[in-house]
Amino acid sequence: MNCEYFGKCGSCTLYDLSYEEQKKFKSDYIKETFDTFGVREFEWRSSKKSHYRSRAEFMIYHEGDNISYAMHRLDKNGKLPIINCPKTDEKIYELMPKLLAYMEKREILRKNLFGIEFLSSKDEILAALLYHKKLEYLWESEAKECAKEFRIKLIGRSKNVKTSLSDDFVREYLDVKEKRYFYNIHEGSFSQPNRGVNEQMIEWITDRISDTKKVDLLELYCGHGNFTIPLSSLFVNVLATEISKSSIYAAKQNATLNAAQNISFVRLSAEELTQAIRGEREFKRLKDIELLSYNFTHVLVDPPRAGLDEVSREFVKKFQYIVYISCSPKTLERDLRELIKTHKIAHFALFDQFPYTQHIESGVILENF
Ligand SMILES: C[S@@+](CC[C@H](N)C(=O)[O-])C[C@H]1O[C@@H](n2cnc3c(N)ncnc32)[C@H](O)[C@@H]1O
Structure with a gap:
């Protein structure tokens, strides 16, 4: 990418590196950060070199x-x-x-x-x-x-x-593995900024998870159903939760657009969901949901930069598989330090959502020992 504002505009901090050099810079940083976990190989998913932000x-x-x-x-x-x-x-x-x-x-x-x-x-x-x-x-x-x-x-x-x-x-569609998924993406709510890399993230998760045919998925931080909808066809039932009212509204619309009938979207923070599943608190929002009827083996989390809070971190350890999408290597490292006490890292990928900047999006799949 060539930009007349490189070196002056604060938005691109890696402006003086070629794309290959940026890749090396980011991979080296991740290798160093996660070296103690014994992970030396990372899959890499590239971005378009310009015009990648939607x-x-x-x-x-x-x-x-x-x-x-x-x-x-x-x-x-x-x-x-x-x-x-x-x-x-x-x-x-x-x-x-x-x-x-x-x-x-x-x-x-x-x-x-x-x-x-x-x-x-x-x-x-x-x-x-x-x-x-x-x-x-x-x-x-x-x-x-x-x-x-x-x-x-x-x-x-x-x-x-x-x-x-x-x-x-805006009406969006994403093409992943010869399937097309439709989304209404609402202004003011979270959406993945790099469409091409987002399609690759969805593909990476669907390719890497297995043994899902008879089991259920729990998702925290689901947004407007970006991952939920493509993943729903791999599971029997999906419970997907999120704190934002407008995102849950959009997620329900998106489930209808894609005729995805096995998903229940519920507005619950990660903390509330944990309390509900542990039976510590009752929520009217869950009145139509039979929490004990789910056979959850997989949990997917895609938290904001702060990562998982202590209670959610402990909670996700109960699942056989944890799919963790992270926009902050720092909080991911903190959370993995705890999660590797019960799980091993099966897959690790870097998704280059933000070329020309130091930001790194990671995907980790963990499996219970
Ligand atoms: C990084 S976004 C991921 C959204 C979605 N997975 C996607 O790909 O579009 C994080 C989401 O977490 C939600 N969120 C923030 N804090 C939360 C909390 N404490 N509990 C549940 N959801 C939360 C935000 O509203 C946002 O939609």
């Missing part, structure tokens, strides 16, 4: 009546005005300068705009415009014109008030 957020920089996108400077010395970002998917990349020029000419769209969040699927783009002002009727009619001009979905956000001019999601 979501991206930018600040808006104002100079008189002119606006540009902005990122934090690499030297941490304020904001860097930019016009474009080659990490974004081709549709966002093409839209960015045109949308900026359009809004610059329209005071009502431009004034008090402080950020834009783009979300794309293979066919659609949604842009959320973030304002420091109340959005009135006039803004709505200008924004509708803008959405029509660029054939995009537009949303306005102002002080916790959301003004939707259309759906607040």
Whole structure:
């Protein structure tokens, strides 16, 4: 990837390494971090070298009546005005300068705009415009014109008030092992940023788990069902949980879109789920679910950067197989230190979701001794 902002923009910290050098940098770091667990071989899944991000957020920089996108400077010395970002998917990349020029000419769209969040699927783009002002009727009619001009979905956000001019999601499909999965990906909820690598992550998990035909899967941190839906055909039943109300709403929609009838999605934090399964607490949200009827052998966790809390870490040890997707090698290392007391590491992969940065996504499959 070539970017005119390399060395100035804080978003790409490995800008001076070739892709092969980045791969070596990340692999060496992981080898060193996990050396004590005796894991020396890692599978590697590459990203596209540019236009790999299907979501991206930018600040808006104002100079008189002119606006540009902005990122934090690499030297941490304020904001860097930019016009474009080659990490974004081709549709966002093409839209960015045109949308900026359009809004610059329209005071009502431009004034008090402080950020834009783009979300794309293979066919659609949604842009959320973030304002420091109340959005009135006039803004709505200008924004509708803008959405029509660029054939995009537009949303306005102002002080916790959301003004939707259309759906607040994009329709996505993922192709994995000759099967197509459909998702509504909602603005404001978590979604994997690198579509191509996400498809490879799903493929990696489905290829590496086995003996699932007669057993059930428990998933914590399931989001909108990104992994749940492709994995559901491998298990008899799936219970998938997640803390976010909007993600669970989307997950249920996505199960319907894919005619996946053996999944129960329930809004429960990891901590609540643990309490429910141990019989320590009852939840109305579980009233239609017979927890004791499941034959769970596999647990899948994909927690935020903080990793697993102490109770969940102890809880997952009860399963024969643990599939752990992690966006933080540091907390993964902490959690594995505990999990290897009962499980051995069967597979370890690195998924390059974030080229040109130091971030590393890992996948580990553990099996009870
Ligand atoms: C890294 S995302 C993974 C989502 C999903 N697996 C995917 O691939 O899109 C982590 C998810 O955990 C959820 N989450 C955060 N804290 C949680 C908690 N304490 N209990 C359950 N879910 C939580 C977030 O809402 C988010 O959807």
